[in-house]
Amino acid sequence: MPDFHSIIKQFNAVFSPLNDLTISDLDPYGLEILIKRDDLIDPALSGNKWRKLHLNLVEAKRQGKQTLLTFGGAYSNHIYAVAAAGQHFGFKTIGIIRGEAPAELGATLRFAKSCGMDLQFISRTAYREKIIPNHIKIESCYVVPEGGSNLLGVKGCGAIVDEVYQQLEDDKPVDYWCLSSGTGGTASGIISQLLGRSKVLAFSALKGDFLKKEIQHLLELNDAGHFNNWQLISDYHFGGYAKHKPELIQFMNSFYEETGVPLDPVYTGKLLFGICDLAKKGFFNRGSRIVVVHTGGLQGLLGFRERFGPLVNFEF
Numbered sequence: 215m216p217d218f219h220s221i222i223k224q225f226n227a228v229f230s231p232l233n234d235l236t237i238s239d240l241d242p243y244g245l246e247i248l249i250k251r252d253d254l255i256d257p258a259l260s261g262n263k264w265r266k267l268h269l270n271l272v273e274a275k276r277q278g279k280q281t282l283l284t285f286g287g288a289y290s291n292h293i294y295a296v297a298a299a300g301q302h303f304g305f306k307t308i309g310i311i312r313g314e315a316p317a318e319l320g321a322t323l324r325f326a327k328s329c330g331m332d333l334q335f336i337s338r339t340a341y342r343e344k345i346i347p348n349h350i351k352i353e354s355c356y357v358v359p360e361g362g363s364n365l366l367g368v369k370g371c372g373a374i375v376d377e378v379y380q381q382l383e384d385d386k387p388v389d390y391w392c393l394s395s396g397t398g399g400t401a402s403g404i405i406s407q408l409l410g411r412s413k414v415l416a417f418s419a420l421k422g423d424f425l426k427k428e429i430q431h432l433l434e435l436n437d438a439g440h441f442n443n444w445q446l447i448s449d450y451h452f453g454g455y456a457k458h459k460p461e462l463i464q465f466m467n468s469f470y471e472e473t474g475v476p477l478d479p480v481y482t483g484k485l486l487f488g489i490c491d492l493a494k495k496g497f498f499n500r501g502s503r504i505v506v507v508h509t510g511g512l513q514g515l516l517g518f519r520e521r522f523g524p525l526v527n528f529e530f
C-alpha cells in the first residue's frame with residue numbers, strides 16, 4: 215500500500231492537457247487561445263476543487279485528523295470533491311449543507327452520500343452564522359471553508375501556473391489568463407503564482423462587485439496583495455448562480471459541437487461566453503496569447519439536467 219503522500223504525488227504527476235482552442239467565430243481577431251483542461255484531472259476529483267484541496271489534505275494528514283468537515287449548497291462542486299477526496303484518501307467526511315433536507319437528494323448529494331459523507335442539513339440562517347450541530351466534535355475535524363478557499367487552497371492553485379509554463383512550447387509571453395470566479399480562491403492563487411506576469415481576467419459567476427474585495431483579501435493573505443495585474447469582469451454572471459438563460463445554454467451546446475469541450479452553466483459556460491463576447495468587442499489586441507482555465511464543475515450538469523431537463527445536449 216503506497217503511503218498517503220505518494221498517492222497525492224501520483225495524482226499530481228500527470229499534468230492536465232493544455233490544448234489549442236479554435237473558435238471559428240473568433241478567426242477574424244487573430245488570437246491564440248489555449249485551454250488548460252483541469253476538468254480532465256479525474257472524473258470525481260477534478261478542476262480547481264482538486265487544486266484547492268490537495269495541500270489541505272496533506273495538512274489534515276500532518277495534523278493527524280481523520281475527518282474533513284466542510285460547507286456547501288446542495289449542488290456544490292466543492293462538497294462533491296471533498297466527499298470524493300475523503301473516499302479516495304481515507305478520511306471520514308462531514309458536509310454541512312445549506313437549507314433543509316430535501317425530500318429527495320439531488321445528484322451531487324447522492325454522490326456525496328455514496329462516498330460516505332455524513333450530510334448535515336442546517337437552516338440558511340444557521341448556515342450564515344456557521345452554527346454547527348452540537349453533536350459534531352469540530353475540534354477533532356479538519357475544517358475546510360466553503361469553496362475550499364483558505365490559504366492552502368489559494369497556494370494549491372499555483373500549480374496551474376507552474377504546469378502551464380512547463381507545457382508552453384515556446385517563450386512567447388502569455389498576455390491574458392482567463393478564469394471563472396466564485397469565491398476568488400483560484401484567481402488569487404493564479405495571480406500570486408504569476409508574480410506580475412500577464413493580465414488575469416476573473417469572470418464573476420455571481421452578481422455584484424464583492425469579489426474584487428475577496429480576491430484582494432486572499433492575495434494579501436498570501437503576501438501577494440501588491441500585484442495589480444488583474445481585473446474582475448462582472449458583466450457575464452447571467453443573473454447569478456442557479457439561473458439559466460437560453461442564450462447561454464445555446465452557446466454551450468454550439469461550443470461543444472465545434473470544440474468538443476463540455477462547459478457547465480454556472481462557471482465555465484459564462485466564462486467562455488464572456489471571452490467570445492469581449493473578443494468580438496475588440497477587447498484583446500490582435501496577436502494576444504490567452505490561457506483559459508477550465509476549472510471543471512461538470513458534475514453540476516447532472517443536477518442541472520434533473521432540475522431543468524435535457525437542455526444541454528452533450529455527454530461528458
Ligand SMILES: *Cc1c(COP(=O)(O)O)cnc(C)c1O
Pocket residue numbers: 261262263291292361363394395396397398399400401481482509510511512
Ligand atoms: C468552484 C468553482 C469555481 C470558482 O472558483 P473560486 O476559487 O471559488 O473562485 C470556478 N469554476 C468551477 C467549475 C468551480 O467549480
